[in-house]
Amino acid sequence: MSGSFLERPRFSCSLGGALAAAGNIQNVAPILHAGPGCAGNFAWSNNGAAALAVTGPCLGLNVPATNIQEKEVVFGGLDRLREEILNAAKIIQSELYFVLTGCLPEVIGDDVESLVAEIAAQGLPLVMASAAGFKGDSFHGYEAVLKTLIAKVIKPARVKDDKLVNVFGVPPSLNPFWRGDLNGFKELLGLLGLSANVFFGPSQSFKGLTQAGKARKNIVVSSLYGLEAAELYQEKFEVDYVLAPYPIGAAAAERFLTVVGRALEIPRRKVKKAIEEAGQRHYDYLEPLVDVYNDMEAQRHVLIVGDVNYALALTDFFSQDLGWIPELTVITNPLSPEEETRVLKNHIDLGGLAPNRLIFESRLSYIAKAAKNVWGGPGLTYWDSKQPVFVAGSSLERALAAELSATHLSLTYPIANRAVLTRGYVGYSGGLRLTEDVVGAFIANR
């Protein structure tokens, strides 16, 4: 990734990611110590990007915030923050108040950590995470919140629960399907008799979260997000982690179960049985589609654009479950060369994708160029047009899809044109849902 700017960034800043994370933990109230527009900015961002999921009880413009002004920039913002925290405790009902600091207090040097420690010592359940926008993107903020949970909120447990694991690597909002996906992970791990803490969303209680220290193993489902948190966890609780790439669809679910089963030393026969049964059930549901799927020649050439988790998982799904041809996969996270290498190394199987068909690029103008290299052709009578095309990307790729005469479906952030509530694509059932959505997209006028 070169250049002096990002084009239509596919994430917000650290504070945005941290707010999406902390604000989506049950009964937790974030408190922003930041400039006056940050909360509104994130709410409006969600409007155009998070598949219509804009607020929660203590998100959007409900979130307590210091709305720092010139006075605080000049004289420091700690007095204002103290007042805000104490009044928030009176007005807002919460089991944990979670201060998140943005750009301004970090540049002016507010010692928020000491203030938070002082107030917490008086008995208010209060923690903080540093999430200045200039320190990183939303994924950084997600990680910062996880690390605070591990350092301050999750209690150590002497006795481990053999059947309990923690799942790291699914950032709320940044993955518009996060709620459904987290349920998908629970379902998938349930096939091995495991239960999972997922930390975020309606299916995770706050009490359960504080007891996550009982987990026997951490499962990191991303080659980028949640790894630092898992390292910190290992340091603090002496529980190690396994990296199991994001599983969308049946083929990936099989690999996921195999990796997790091996890491947890679950008997191979048991894992194999679970895989056989789940696969059978999956295809019991898929089978009726086979006739029409075949007769309409539903196989497609596909352009995939998304973040590390989804771009690779979708490539797997299209390639291995549907038998499509991934012509170009674009990973849109701005990464250092070392991170790019790590991502590729950590991913087990690229679904037979030729290496030159995978690029790291976030600018749509460059993605369009790369796509034209694949689909632009001499226009001769006899040449492989690589049609029909399917674009699995964000809402930003709609104009490009139209240029390629492709069907488009929004599957990665930002998503402006789908409403997502329970929908998720993880695992076997996720693969079935994705099949429905993908086929539904190109038969809309049938």
Add this chain to the structure above:
Amino acid sequence: MSYLEAKVPPIRELRRPETALAHGEFRCGGGPKKAVCAIMAQADRDFTQGSICPLLPALGIMTSLPQTVVLLHGAVGCGSCAVGNNVNVRAGNAARGRADLDALWLSTALNEDNVIFGGGEKLASALIEADAIYQPKVILAVSGCLPGVIGDDIDNVAAETQPKVKAKILPIHCEGFKSRFMATAYDVIYHALGRNLLPLESGPKDKNAINVMNVGSMGLADEKELARLLGELGLKANFFPVFASPDSFALATRARASISVCPTHDDYFLSHLWEKYGVPAIIRHMPIGIKNTSLWLTHLGEELNMAAQAQDLADKEEAKLNAALAPYKEFFAGKTAFVSAGEYRSLATGLLLRELGFKLLGIRSFHFDGFAEVELAKLDQGEEFIFNVANVQPFEEANLLARLRPDIFLGHWHGNSTAARLGIPAQVIYNSGYAYIGYQGAFDLARRLKRRLTNPAFYKRVGRFAKLPYRAEWYAADPFSHIRAQEAESPLTAQTQKANFAEARP
């Protein structure tokens, strides 16, 4: 002298020192100007919820401009809401016959090194690169909070880089911490447009052309209604600045007059058009509601020496509209309503609700300044209502709504979820694409309100289960108790309080 001669526009706090952000008053109306006198510009809160800064409404205008690149200079999240503005930009473009056209926004994504060593060089490179890649007519170099704190001089960078760049570079100052009033955004945008996109001389005047200053929340439906009304008077409406192409601004200097749609929005630019190009400015009413649309029209007629024609048009339109509204007024009679939105919008909509037969229980305005006194005075003629000035602050709203339980709540884009979570049917009154303005807008809003009230099932169900974050004690507290320097006593009688508390939902 024109503010446009200064590099940086003054914030509203300095330009309009009477502007207020925090005010709560249980009794407004029922007498002349009582509430206006009580509003204190300096009032503040000791607890606040997240807000919006001038950058956000500014982005609404900036992202709509064709052939324009918005280059956000700040941390990567600063202005990430452009992706939300893009929803309106796409809809606006599609309505204007340009399908599938997204806004174009970029971010210099300042990092820790830039904070330490300065981000000026990065901004300069970004300007040069963006010019080469996208070949726009205009690049808006927009400063967020960070450059304002670390001391990047975007005006200097823009001036020094301009010779290397074909597009016109317009520096835009949106350092959020510098102004508490989002209305500063309008001045900031007009400052840049006025300094950079207007010609030295105005050229020959077009005596039929009227500049109609639109706002980010107006869609094409609203523009069509105003163009229709002006057309009836033989006038042609040219709309600025939202969705106006950079080249078209020169036309603004040749118009016969300019008229504002939202009086707190436009004086900065319109004063300049008057002082420098002799285009008279008309800033008084907002054409939302029946009476207000007629006042807007007749005021324009008076200024253009066509008062009789304008009055005649207004009379005819009112007669037609009132006949069509008769069954709606019957349906709304006695129902209660509560409004929360931008200053002018909320007040003008309050008046419209009374025209439709609603009992107005309360109004919340995002700010309050001298421009709106005339509007509040219009409301003073009717029954008392609660008046609350707040830059959103939904905790005050939740407290008020739980007491009052209006039949319908009308709120700004992103400002309706508190009401909805309390089970109160909500009607958005600030979202581009829907009709709100003029006689047509009044009718269309009535039609939609009736639809809302005919089946409020969604809100009733949501209200039964959805959560708000407030403690039960908060609903029992004085809703204005966190406003500092607020001396007005709660005039609710003990009996009313008791009744309302019984209904309050923790």
